[in-house]
Amino acid sequence: MEVLHLLAQQFGTVVKNRKLVIPPQFGKGYVTRYIFNEQIRMMIMNYELKENLVIDNPEVNTPKKMILFKFQHIFDQSEKQPAVLITTTSMNVDPVIPIHTNTSTINIEVDSNYLKSLFDQSEKSPVLQSLLENTQPLFFEQIIYPSLQEIVNEIVSESIQETFKIFFLRIKAEELVCRLLMELEKREKTHLYALNSRDLETIYRIKEEMLDHLDTPPLINDLALAANMSPTKLKSLFKQIFGKSIFSYYQEFRMKKAALLLKEGSLSVSDVGYQMGFTNLSHFSRVFQEHIGMKPKQYSRS
Template sequence: MKNINQRILKYAAKVGLSVEKDFQHFDIKFFEAYDFLPDMAMHFSSFTVKNNFTRTTSTSAIINSIGFLFYNIVEDTITSRKTRRTVDTPYVRIFPFAIPQQIHFSKNKQVTHIAISISTDYLKTLLQEDAAHFQYFFDSANNFLIEEIMTDDILRTVNDIVKKEEPAVLKGYYYRVKALELLLHLFDSLRKREKPAHQKISDHDIKAIYQVRDKISSSIDKPSSITALTKIAGMNEHKLRGLFTQVFGMGIYDYYQHLRMKEAARLIRDEKLSVSAAGYQVGFENLSHFSRVFEKHIGKKPKKYSSEVR
């Protein structure tokens, strides 16, 4: 543990992170870090949370940098039901380091994540002519927060980074390429979003949007009314719908349906439920309707998905 801490401190000092005070909250299993300064840095780790804790992100030594956090999206096909209950909800989050972000950790939760920080100038050179599509990343007057859905390509690359045995030589080169590959798949997914007008988002807005998201995800077998959600958010319907789509890349109802289908897929894959049982458990009574919605969000009909994962 002491050696791990020293590696974290050495890396943190180089990239401008403040983490030493956070050690008391985590039982760290592994920590690896690679800096490609002055343009980019990446670290990945796994730990168990000792107590409820909220961490506020600090600034970065990488000038005008953007953070990409791939949180708890490491696939583990042998994870037990008991263990899954101790794992926090996965997400991919993008934010400017200039705007502090609060990341909440719950006691006894298991966390595995990858964090990449990259300068906006370097990101522009990578995106080249496509940079115009992501102008909200580069507008210094714009406060933004983006969460994106995990794709199979992202998941596969994450596992290449975290779970595969590291190369014996050219490790730095390997992980730099993998970091760029991860960003490639993420931006390919982001590119498919509609191009909304991005508005500034305040700390209060962020908190409200996540309260709405938590409410939606807490009852996926039954949708929450828009009236209830606007009360939770403390904002009118127009603003709520706009900010929710801006952050999550889809409307409130589509997001709700996506969560239902991800859970249905998990029930079929991990719990070995039949298609009809999985559909019923996430609130569907009409199997044909369930099949259409499942195909829209998962990319294949549930019976075909079931035959492939068994």
């Protein structure tokens, strides 16, 4: 039994027209799944539950040849940065699937052999080649930029006649995958580490701690000590997962936070600069312009 029907069984309801509506006694929202063909499928989840659930993973013993593209925080962008997690299926072979109380994701799974057949073997970057080979546990995160978000919005909101719906959604799913692979192809890594869940959890913990203190530039040795890793391994794993160095990633989010504070309008440019840990406001202005495209004063008036 596939996962959508297992979930419906848990709620004591049924799937209608590929869609499961969460009964009011359990929460609100919906889950819908589209199996376009043997090579590509998509699940849209947008719901709030009153409590966490756990269901058996029906695909735990199936051959692992799919690549998962998991779009997170795409329906409500007010709290967290929308991002895509890209992973080989060997990263997730758990016998159970946790169903969290609040989920807003789109999962697209694509057969790696199908994707591999679409590319010239000699032209692929090491990152793209390793992903498509799908022979080791890999995990990448890609921030969702506006043109990707537009495609996501079309998938979720576009009103399409039933006659064309499957065709339309498959094309949009493949467009998302193509654009994400184009971004991964730009990454410079030449050697990729096979990841394990412990290292992955550690890197995400370090990332969250760093983003919780945007007024304090990260010190690699301190982060490595907190991660119980060598500085070299920490820097390599971080760049492999996020596509940026630790400091570049930190600086990008620091400037996004500064832009958000300026848009709120309650703080002056100097207040925002000092709050973000800058002692030199000219330096703050230069860094802000590099990342946002205009000077802070100009941005606050736009």
